[in-house]
Amino acid sequence: MDPFQILGVSPRASWEEIRRAYLRKVKSLHPDRGGDREAYLALQEAYETLRRACERRRRVQVLRERPRGGEYLLSFVELTVREVALGTERWIRVPDTPGPCEYCEGLGLDPYGRFRVCEWCQGTGLLPEEGGRYHQLCPRCQGEGRIFLELCPRCRGKGEIRREKEFLIVIPPGVREGDLLFLPRSPEGPVTDVFLEVFIKRDDRFYFEGQDLVCQVQVPFWKAALGGYIRVETLEGEEEIEIPRGLPGGSRLVIRQRGPFRPDGGRGDLILQFEIWFPEEYPPEALRLLERLNHIMEESYGRTTSSRQ
Ligand SMILES: [Zn+2]
Numbered sequence: 001m002d003p004f005q006i007l008g009v010s011p012r013a014s015w016e017e018i019r020r021a022y023l024r025k026v027k028s029l030h031p032d033r034g035g036d037r038e039a040y041l042a043l044q045e046a047y048e049t050l051r052r053a054c055e056r057r058r059r060v061q062v063l064r065e066r067p068r069g070g071e072y073l074l075s076f077v078e079l080t081v082r083e084v085a086l087g088t089e090r091w092i093r094v095p096d097t098p099g100p101c102e103y104c105e106g107l108g109l110d111p112y113g114r115f116r117v118c119e120w121c122q123g124t125g126l127l128p129e130e131g132g133r134y135h136q137l138c139p140r141c142q143g144e145g146r147i148f149l150e151l152c153p154r155c156r157g158k159g160e161i162r163r164e165k166e167f168l169i170v171i172p173p174g175v176r177e178g179d180l181l182f183l184p185r186s187p188e189g190p191v192t193d194v195f196l197e198v199f200i201k202r203d204d205r206f207y208f209e210g211q212d213l214v215c216q217v218q219v220p221f222w223k224a225a226l227g228g229y230i231r232v233e234t235l236e237g238e239e240e241i242e243i244p245r246g247l248p249g250g251s252r253l254v255i256r257q258r259g260p261f262r263p264d265g266g267r268g269d270l271i272l273q274f275e276i277w278f279p280e281e282y283p284p285e286a287l288r289l290l291e292r293l294n295h296i297m298e299e300s301y302g303r304t305t306s307s308r309q
């Protein structure tokens with residue numbers, strides 16, 4: 001079973017979220033409090049699996065080119081602009097060596113399905129040794145006395161089950177679209193070299209411009225006219241900034257060293273790109289005031305401003 005599902009967290013959950021989910025669930029599932037024992041054990045195991053994976057968390061190498069030859073696993077990882085700018089951690093799941101199927105004990109046959117009585121031992125599971133005093137296990141049915149006729153539904157007759165391993169990887173800031181995150185094979189790590197190609201999720205507000213990050217900010221026209229404080233989205237969350245009276249559309253405000261982290265540890269800039277926003281509908285009162293404002297302004301500035309400097 002999937003450890004994330006058992007804990008009820010997303011596969012993107014941080015270690016703190018996993019720990020909180022565990023502590024919440026472990027109380028209600030504890031057998032001493034009337035919880036279900038099976039579910040309790042499954043929860044413990046899921047938590048342990050992720051805790052160990054978390055201790056093994058590893059920083060990936062960032063490569064620009066695909067490996068040539070050799071056996072490896074190629075997958076992809078999708079990152080948000082913010083994750084790219086600040087760096088992030090991500091759970092990944094890779095195939096592990098197959099393990100024996102516990103349901104059929106590796107036989108590949110369904111031990112609860114149809115069967116026929118073994119014709120060698122007539123169902124006793126034993127064959128007489130020569131002389132008749134001792135018995136040996138029937139080699140035809142391995143002592144079961146019966147021959148199972150249906151394939152194991154869990155492993156589909158293979159006798160082994162595919163397994164997966166979870167890893168928490170540390171992705172440094174500054175990766176680019178198409179970069180490859182490399183996690184080498186190791187006894188503690190994945191059984192084969194893993195390469196993850198980076199995709200950057202499209203974002204309506206943020207985009208990269210060289211080493212810097214541009215954030216598009218929509219300013220309502222009345223706010224642009226009057227100036228004052230507006231809330232903007234930065235990499236660290238929402239913040240209030242002051243804009244001047246008469247903010248021109250298309251203008252920019254550069255916030256130094258608040259942009260993406262670079263691989264060398266420094267930071268680019270965050271550039272706020274202002275656009276003037278007009279609502280589609282107005283409250284009737286606002287529309288009346290706007291018409292009145294238009295009238296007043298026309299008296300001061302004339303009907304058109306297109307020819308004025
Ligand atoms: Zn037999």
Ligand SMILES: [Zn+2]
Pocket residue numbers: 101102103104105106107108109152153154155156157158159160
């Ligand atoms: Zn099986």
